[in-house]
Amino acid sequence: MSNTKAEAGGAAPPPQFDPKMIEPFLVKNPEALSVNIARSLENLGKAASEWLQPRESGEKVDIVIEPVTDIVKTLSSVVEYWIKDPQRTLEAQTYLMSAYFNIWMQTLAATAGQSEKAAVAVRDDKRFSDPDWKATPFFDFLRQVYTVTADWVETLTAKAEGLDDHTRHKAQFYVRQLTSALSPANFVLTNPVLYKETVAQNGANLVEGMKKLAEDIKAGKGDLRIRQTDASKFKVGENMAVTPGKVIAENEICQIIQYEAATEEVLKRPLLICPPWINKFYVLDLNPQKSFIKWCVEQGHTVFVISWVNPDERHAEKDWVDYSRDGINFALDTITKATGEEKVNAIGYCVGGTLLAATLALHAREGDKRIKTATLFTTQVDFTHAGDLKVFADEAQLQNIEKMMEADGYLDGSKMALAFNMLRASELIWPYFVNNYLKGQDPMPFDLLYWNSDSTRMPKANHSYYLRNCYLDNTLAQGRMELAGQTLSLHDIKIPIYNLAAREDHIAPAKSVYIGSKLFGGEVTYVMSGSGHIAGVVNPPDKVKYQYWTDPSLDGEFEDWTKRAKETPGSWWPHWHGWILEHHSKTVPARRPGGDQLNPIEEAPGSYVRVRV
Template identity: 45%
Template sequence: MADRDASQSSQMDYEALSRTLAEIAEKSQQLVTDFLQQEQSEHHLPFEDAAQMGQLFQELSTRLLADPGRLMQAQMAFWQDYMSLMQNTALRFWGIEPEPVRRPEGGDWRFKHDHWEQHPVFDFVKQSYLLTSDYIHSVVSDVEGLDDQTKKKVDFYTRAFLDALAPSNFAATNPEVLERTVESGGQNLLQGLSNLLEDLRRGRGRLDIKMTDYDAFEVGKNLATTPGQVVYQNELMQLIQYEPSTEQVHARPLLLVPAWINKYYIMDLNEEKSMVRWLVAQGHTVFIISWKNPGEALVDRGFEDYMLEGPVAAMDVVNEITGTEELNLVGYCLGGTLSACTLAYLAARGDQRVRAASFLTCMLDFEFPGELEVFIDDDQIRSLERRMGQRGYLDGRQMSTTFNMLRANDLVWSFFVNNYLKGNEPFPFDLLYWNSDSTNMPAKMHSFYLRRMYQENRLKEPGGITLAGEPIDLGRIDIPAYFMSAKEDHIAPWKSTLRGPRLLSGPTRYVLGGSGHIAGVINPPHKNKYGYWTNTAKTVDQDEWLAGADAHEGSWWNDWGQWLAEHGGERVPARAVGSGKHRPIEAAPGSYVREGVLYER
């Protein structure tokens, strides 16, 4: 009886295996067909990036060979450490536990499994990788004769190469994957191949790594759920007004200007994390811009169009609906940069309706743009402009890939191991759903932004750029301003944002929060996480600023809430949503937010 049950179990396993292989074969065939059709219908520049990278490392090699003595010295140090590692490994087989030659950095998820430490073979593989990585990094960082930009690019691509070669990324050298393979009889690898093919299918030939369970979330259902109405729309944006939750509100309404690199609902993620819901509960009349996901119909839109059809148009509607000539502005990331441009534009025209502004993790001085700098030089921008010229816009997936590469171990390789080697489905995570909801960039706007601000850093110069006929001078912004940055932000580094307050002429407050570009900002008080620092000094030196700063527990929202209340004006009865002129069009979150890659899948 037992033998018959085992035989039936084996039969079922073979049947499951056959079905999986058949599904993989069908997906593979369809993938190849779709990819060939795409290649015939689109023009690509397949060798351009490779050629640029080849030139980069050719220059590195030339510089290295110009100083063979230093290279030989580094090689000798490497071999001495490697011999120590081999000796230590031999000692471990004899039961002796020597000190490791190399240890992974704290928090490195790649080597958390016990076998990386306890098993001599995997410990040797781990330390060999770390030792080799350190050697290559030291050689690259010590080379002389390279300009700063080239050195940063070489360092970035070297790290990307070494991250890709980590032993955790290969089934044969990852002990956790090997255990899973033995336990499942290889089903994890078959399921992983199926996941890989599905991601390639979804990306139409390009790898679109699934970071979360897309079916677990729906905008308007469990994301972006704060009650409100779309009260105005044009070709570039919808304006949402939220229903009040207090009997009285501050006289000055709040207009939130998010970035259009991603969807607006990062500021209204869910009930527990929603900045919008929290602001409404603090007694503010809140409006937010939901940007259109641009396609071929909006290819002629430039940066000034985003200003005029975005915050400027929204302000007119906010003033009409609320019946007040004053309001306060909140800009996040690129939305903060646009807000500063808007305020300078309004100042040039004598328009003083904005009485206070908040700038959240945004750069006004681009002298230190962080790791994004490696993608911003003349050659790469020209290459990007040629690609954008094919459609008239930058595909949002390409922008998303760029940002993911800045944190490849967390945003690429962790999912590679989980989805393709372990054969798992990614965990439902609202923040990663939002991160996958990418948006396009009109070519004209994006080229202006990259060249005038990132590459040439003209925004900080009075009259350095002109928008809608007005020279932009940030020094004409003389209203109270609140700057918030995040200590671990790699998109808008606080080394750069710390220079923002000095460009304005009004009173400013600079607050530094913990964590990064997203989690540091979306940090509701009830979580009591990360902490924040305050300092009234106007220094642009990070170490000096932090040394003189006061540390506070909890969320920076507590500090910001007090500042907003001080500049919100007197209390008035809560306002109804919309007006006779601007009647509600549709319920929040509106239709514009439902456009994009996630809704084409």
């Protein structure tokens, strides 16, 4: 009868309710759930105590007024633009309300069993990849409303007029932080996966999660240090940073490591690597399969690496002059003692590359010609387009950072780690928050994330100089940087430069690196690798991952270069090694660490890199 009625034009009967659809969401054991909720609240209280204890004792003092004030002030400038004109306000509200209405109508249609095409085009988001986000009308509604609202807020921020570039950049950054934090994927009651997990375990996941929360706040000495990997699976010197070598010299600033030769003949020019002090050098020596250092040794390079000290209050006044003189110059002196060589190839990574560039400009003024070629990995020398880290670089925020450093003489490593994680909060913060504290699960072991969590402190004088001269005032690019009584110009650097950028780099954007390439006074080979700040550099040839782009000309804008550039599959490492050989390929018998002049102090990777904070 029902088929006849439908064929006659009558309304189709509503779909039958399928209890299996909601069965996983129904609480089976409310008593057990209640007990576990109480236990999770108890553990949450322990977490709160771990947070309060160092603040009550005066061990930790939070400076939060200035950052919160800046967020409110920045976002208020966006709100002001949209509300001061009634017509703009109406248009913005109408667009959002229309989108909400369409989502609501679509949800009603889905609930009624109608298979109408979605009325609202909602972009896909990997946070909502589980099928329940779309299969269950309630969660599908939340997913769409959140996505539409987040996109709407980001669009209003981008289209707000009358903002200077820095204010707009900050506003967009703060909005992304807020929308990432408020995602329904981050809460038990609004995430179908978490909700079902909690029901299935009767809340045991929350008990374990809050226990982990308390442990991570205790590990952070009052700050939340989110674990991103199973740290128990890694140990520096045992299964990380294991390329054979010796520490052959050290001072207050650094240790110098020389790695043992793997070939009978080695290139006459030694290779010096100057890593960033914001992270530890062993990102270039994670394990034998990923180690750039080991690969270089196998290609016949005599490799020396600067291993920076993990500073404390004793290093408060160590500045860029110290890091240049007692870091790079000390390494060059050590190389000469160990090998007898005066001419060196040098590599600088990230801020280590910026220091190397500044030192090369200083060397040009002082007549020091020991470095014959320089390679820069994801290094900025012009900070005009410096990416999202520039959000933190205005006078008010720098004064706040300097105030934080004043008490101890350094910036705690967790602050820098948080800043880097915030650049990709949807990938590096919230997934781990959900997995660790709401699912109650342990993270998977991942060597790169272990290295990422092995943070370092920043000396007060060094960090303040870096932020002010690079991010705030861009003095190196403008020929105004003062170092050791000299005014530096990158144009004075005439040696060949291999300048590597990474296409998806959010710390040293490829465009920023390209613009900086034009400031040097000699031959510059600009190369762009696939992936980002780390994976774009740590890309062994045998993995056959990603690609790189080359073009010999630096004419035109960055966009012009990318149109001309030739794409080559795989790692850029062999291309770089070929570049090195083009400039000097003479070989000599293999050298042993320290040579005849220096006695090794200890085995690589040394003691400085093992200091954890």
